[in-house]
Amino acid sequence: MKLFAWVRSVATALFQRARLSGEMQEELDAHIQLRADDLERSGMTRREAERRARVEFGGVARFKDQSYEATGGAFFERLMQDVRFGLRMLRKSPGFSVVAILTLAFGIGANTVAFSILNGLVLRPNNLPLPRNLYMVEEGTHHFQQSYPDYLDMRDRSHAFEGVLAFNFAPVGLDSGDGSTRALALQATGNYFDVLGVQPFLGRFFHGSDEHGPDSAPYVVLNYAYWQAHFQGDPGVVGRTVQLNKYPFTVLGVAPPDFRGTALFFIPDMWTPIVNEAQIEGVSELTARGDRDMWIVGRVRPGVTKGQLSSDLDSLAKALEKEHPKEDDALSFALARPELMGDYVGAAARAFVTGLMLLAGLILLAACANLGSLFSARAADRSKEIALRLALGSSRKRIMRQLLTEAVIVSLAGGAVGVAGSMALLRWLCTWRPVPDFPVMLPVSPDLTVYAVAVLLAVISGLVFGMVPVRQVLASDPYQVIKSSASGVSRRLSFRDVLLAVQISLCAVLVTASLVAVRGLMRSLHGTFGIDTANTMLVHTNLAMARYSAEQQPMMQRRMLDAVQGIPGVSAAAYGNSVPLDTNTAYRNVFADSMTDLRESNATQVTEYDVSWGFFRTAGTRLLAGREFTLQDDKSAPAVAVINAQFARKVFGTVEKAVGGHFKVSNGTRIEVVGVTEDGKYININEDRQAAMFRPILQVPSSVTFLVVQSQRDQKDLTDALRRGLQGLDPGLLFSIRTWRQTMDPSFFPARVAAMSLGALGALGALLSITGVFGMAAYSVSKRLREFGIRIALGAQRKEVLKAALGRTFRLLALGSVAGLLLGLPAGKVLAFIVYQATPWDPIVLGGVVLTMLTLGLVAGWVPARRALATDPLILLREE
Amino acid sequence: MTVQAQLLPGTLDLLILRAVSLGPLHGYGVLLRIEQISGGALLIEQGALYPGLFRLLKQGLLTADWGVSENNRRAKFYELTAAGRKRLQEETESWNRLSGAIASALAPQPEEA
Numbered sequence: 006m007k008l009f010a011w012v013r014s015v016a017t018a019l020f021q022r023a024r025l026s027g028e029m030q031e032e033l034d035a036h037i038q039l040r041a042d043d044l045e046r047s048g049m050t051r052r053e054a055e056r057r058a059r060v061e062f063g064g065v066a067r068f069k070d071q072s073y074e075a076t077g078g079a080f081f082e083r084l085m086q087d088v089r090f091g092l093r094m095l096r097k098s099p100g101f102s103v104v105a106i107l108t109l110a111f112g113i114g115a116n117t118v119a120f121s122i123l124n125g126l127v128l129r130p131n132n133l134p135l136p137r138n139l140y141m142v143e144e145g146t147h148h149f150q151q152s153y154p155d156y157l158d159m160r161d162r163s164h165a166f167e168g169v170l171a172f173n174f175a176p177v178g179l180d181s182g183d184g185s186t187r188a189l190a191l192q193a194t195g196n197y198f199d200v201l202g203v204q205p206f207l208g209r210f211f212h213g214s215d216e217h218g219p220d221s222a223p224y225v226v227l228n229y230a231y232w233q234a235h236f237q238g239d240p241g242v243v244g245r246t247v248q249l250n251k252y253p254f255t256v257l258g259v260a261p262p263d264f265r266g267t268a269l270f271f272i273p274d275m276w277t278p279i280v281n282e283a284q285i286e287g288v289s290e291l292t293a294r295g296d297r298d299m300w301i302v303g304r305v306r307p308g309v310t311k312g313q314l315s316s317d318l319d320s321l322a323k324a325l326e327k328e329h330p331k332e333d334d335a336l337s338f339a340l341a342r343p344e345l346m347g348d349y350v351g352a353a354a355r356a357f358v359t360g361l362m363l364l365a366g367l368i369l370l371a372a373c374a375n376l377g378s379l380f381s382a383r384a385a386d387r388s389k390e391i392a393l394r395l396a397l398g399s400s401r402k403r404i405m406r407q408l409l410t411e412a413v414i415v416s417l418a419g420g421a422v423g424v425a426g427s428m429a430l431l432r433w434l435c436t437w438r439p440v441p442d443f444p445v446m447l448p449v450s451p452d453l454t455v456y457a458v459a460v461l462l463a464v465i466s467g468l469v470f471g472m473v474p475v476r477q478v479l480a481s482d483p484y485q486v487i488k489s490s491a492s493g494v495s496r497r498l499s500f501r502d503v504l505l506a507v508q509i510s511l512c513a514v515l516v517t518a519s520l521v522a523v524r525g526l527m528r529s530l531h532g533t534f535g536i537d538t539a540n541t542m543l544v545h546t547n548l549a550m551a552r553y554s555a556e557q558q559p560m561m562q563r564r565m566l567d568a569v570q571g572i573p574g575v576s577a578a579a580y581g582n583s584v585p586l587d588t589n590t591a592y593r594n595v596f597a598d599s600m601t602d603l604r605e606s607n608a609t610q611v612t613e614y615d616v617s618w619g620f621f622r623t624a625g626t627r628l629l630a631g632r633e634f635t636l637q638d639d640k641s642a643p644a645v646a647v648i649n650a651q652f653a654r655k656v657f658g659t660v661e662k663a664v665g666g667h668f669k670v671s672n673g674t675r676i677e678v679v680g681v682t683e684d685g686k687y688i689n690i691n692e693d694r695q696a697a698m699f700r701p702i703l704q705v706p707s708s709v710t711f712l713v714v715q716s717q718r719d720q721k722d723l724t725d726a727l728r729r730g731l732q733g734l735d736p737g738l739l740f741s742i743r744t745w746r747q748t749m750d751p752s753f754f755p756a757r758v759a760a761m762s763l764g765a766l767g768a769l770g771a772l773l774s775i776t777g778v779f780g781m782a783a784y785s786v787s788k789r790l791r792e793f794g795i796r797i798a799l800g801a802q803r804k805e806v807l808k809a810a811l812g813r814t815f816r817l818l819a820l821g822s823v824a825g826l827l828l829g830l831p832a833g834k835v836l837a838f839i840v841y842q843a844t845p846w847d848p849i850v851l852g853g854v855v856l857t858m859l860t861l862g863l864v865a866g867w868v869p870a871r872r873a874l875a876t877d878p879l880i881l882l883r884e885e
Numbered sequence: 886m887t888v889q890a891q892l893l894p895g896t897l898d899l900l901i902l903r904a905v906s907l908g909p910l911h912g913y914g915v916l917l918r919i920e921q922i923s924g925g926a927l928l929i930e931q932g933a934l935y936p937g938l939f940r941l942l943k944q945g946l947l948t949a950d951w952g953v954s955e956n957n958r959r960a961k962f963y964e965l966t967a968a969g970r971k972r973l974q975e976e977t978e979s980w981n982r983l984s985g986a987i988a989s990a991l992a993p994q995p996e997e998a
Contacts, residue, residue, distance in 0.1 A: 068932035
């Protein structure tokens with residue numbers, strides 16, 4: 006029906022045009038006849054009179070056209086004419102069209118991807134009701150996370166919040182009757198779903214009224230996707246009891262499909278009440294005010310501004326500090342967006358995305374410069390055609406419009422190709438799970454905003470590079486152009502040369518940045534971190550998941566260690582509750598032995614690892630002084646620790662003074678230092694020196710177990726052997742076996758992403774400079790073929806011809822590369838924040854940039870140079 | 886022969902309105918009428934008249950109807966609408982003010998004498 010109406014309206018418009026045109030023709034004819042009548046009356050023959058009348062009248066077609074335009078109906082028709090003509094012109098030079106469209110496709114594609122990421126990560130709020138009212142409350146000084154008692158105070162005493170919720174994450178083993186599988190649970194306060202304002206897809210959610218003290222709410226709500234994957238979307242699952250870490254939990258309901266929690270990543274498989282933390286994690290820290298492992302998200306009351314909220318929280322922080330001087334010393338609350346887990350992930354993500362946008366913008370700029378010079382060369386080639394059209398009565402306005410239409414056609418085509426390419430890439434990114442075992446998902450699927458931005462970018466860039474040749478067209482004098490057949494090559498620096506130099510320097514910036522990043526990543530992958538990760542496997546399990554009691558856990562760990570050591574080919578093994586560069590790291594406040602006021606602001610913060618005897622030998626960590634832990638360092642022995650060199654320097658002054666010395670922890674316990682290790686990397690591979698300490702796991706037991714296994718055996722063999730050995734001890738035990746390198750993947754993730762995207766952008770930059778240099782060189786050679794013919798005829802050597810043909814292009818290439826390299830150096834400094842050991846002052850990087858640009862020049866100049874050398878003077882001279 | 890002046894931009898519309906205000910005319914007639922009332926002093930390119938006519942039609946200042954000319958040819962006749970008459974009056978006044986002002990500005994001033 007709609008289609009029919011549309012067809013009819015188009016038909017009417019066309020019919021109207023035909024009728025109007027006929028009428029106009031008739032009117033103009035009548036005019037000429039009337040004039041001829043007058044002339045005939047003055048004594049001319051009829052034929053003579055008609056001829057004269059026609060001459061006097063002028064160009065009938067032109068006036069008809071202008072009249073038609075005056076009636077206002079011509080706009081779309083003109084446009085269609087321009088489009089048709091533009092398409093015809095583009096089809097006539099397919100090489101130009103393909104190069105132009107691809108160039109722009111790269112530019113638009115890179116920007117679409119970058120903008121989708123910006124949109125998905127930073128701009129777009131999460132999909133909850135009134136998302137702008139939700140704030141994450143971070144502990145300001147260093148923790149990001151908060152303690153449960155502080156949360157309770159905030160919930161009960163803050164006036165600016167309508168509701169405040171808290172949550173943390175815990176890995177769980179879920180057994181629904183057919184064996185245990187690992188999953189990620191989000192442990193939430195009872196009001197979680199109510200504050201967020203979501204409704205269940207099936208069954209019900211848990212509420213604040215379900216909380217009646219520790220372990221009172223054994224309920225679980227399933228993530229929709231998890232329910233689909235593990236329960237085949239069976240609605241009968243509601244009300245069933247499943248085993249979570251061997252404790253019975255009742256499935257209350259299923260969350261709606263698009264509910265992912267408050268953050269864009271860290272998407273949980275299920276939600277459980279935080280009051281049951283002891284069952285899930287084996288221990289509960291809900292009463293410890295100093296234990297900060299909760300994320301807090303609050304929904305502000307309508308009408309309360311962010312400023313009012315901040316001051317409300319500030320006064321709460323001051324009050325809490327007064328009430329609990331020891332635990333809440335220097336407490337402060339900061340507000341952040343919850344989508345990126347506040348600044349925990351957000352700061353780095355925002356910095357990265359901003360950098361990505363900037364670089365993608367550079368790509369687009371380079372593409373536009375490239376296209377600008379292409380179009381300007383084309384306009385110069387077409388100057389005769391344009392002059393002819395001007396001479397035949399076309400207006401300059403009309404010609405410009407036509408040229409711009411052509412540019413916009415190219416840009417839209419390029420935009421379409423670019424967007425299509427980026428969609429494919431984005432679709433892949435959406436399903437990409439960069440860190441195994443941890444549900445990070447990049448929600449970068451494009452939406453309407455992204456498409457709109459892509460189209461806008463395409464049109465704007467089309468207009469930008471389409472404007473470049475306009476000056477040329479406006480300045481052209483048809484008489485001059487047609488008279489002089491071949492335009493001489495101007496010797497001075499033309500606008501096109503400047504464009505090319507700018508484009509090359511932009512590309513050189515990109516190439517420099519990408520080489521710096523890639524080289525930095527390569528170095529950091531082969532750097533030392535105070536551990537020897539080669540040939541080392543990690544077995545990760547949590548004994549609480551298999552419901553081992555606190556008393557049973559050390560025994561079981563011992564049996565596991567013995568079993569692993571018994572596997573042939575295992576040269577060393579040990580275990581700990583965490584290992585350096587894993588994602589779960591505990592912080593501890595320590596104090597010098599002389600300190601009596603044990604408040605947080607006097608503390609030194611260190612990372613803590615609780616490890617077994619033989620750990621340092623197995624992990625390849627060098628001991629600078631003192632000894633390893635032994636089996637005798639258990640609960641009956643004095644509390645001891647091994648610290649790293651940074652800790653020794655910070656608290657004791659030197660490594661030598663540390664051994665035999667004591668330090669204190671928050672509860673006042675004195676701990677003796679028995680050994681000092683070299684410094685390593687603990688949280689990030691690009692961190693500054695961090696203080697760290699190791700405690701004997703027999704003194705500080707933990708259910709979380711990382712077995713470190715060193716062996717020369719084939720990885721797959723060893724994995725199978727480990728699995729068999731451990732399952733022999735307890736078939737219900739859940740564990741993951743990976744190489745230590747794989748465990749470190751999350752630490753490398755930012756650097757890897759940065760290097761990957763920069764590498765891709767650098768490659769794009771290189772491609773663009775090839776097309777740019779090639780376009781210019783090919784154009785200048787084709788313009789001057791006749792000159793080369795004469796030179797060759799007069800006896801010029803190949804070298805001289807080459808110099809004449811490509812000298813200018815290569816001078817521009819050199820100039821642009823140097824400028825780009827200089828600009829790229831500061832960019833490298835910025836990169837050092839993300840990529841460990843990224844420095845541009847590296848002979849390999851500097852040499853690499855020079856070599857790359859030179860290679861690009863040679864590749865791009867090859868074909869034009871061949872053409873210049875192959876010039877046959879006879880053929881050329883005969884042609885003209 | 887009198888010296889023919891180039892039209893100032895924008896004045897063609899005014900002249901067409903004036904020509905048609907004296908009675909319905911076809912295109913060629915408009916041309917002759919302008920020549921006649923300007924004493925042959927204004928040169929108008931014949932074809933250029935038509936875009937002007939269509940512009941005025943679109944603005945609703947003129948209406949057009951097919952009819953038969955004095956020497957029996959089918960031709961389109963233009964007539965002034967009420968809006969056109971009003972516009973002609975306004976434009977004439979503003980033109981007179983302008984030309985008067987320019988004339989007095991260009992006239993020899995006492996201090997120049």
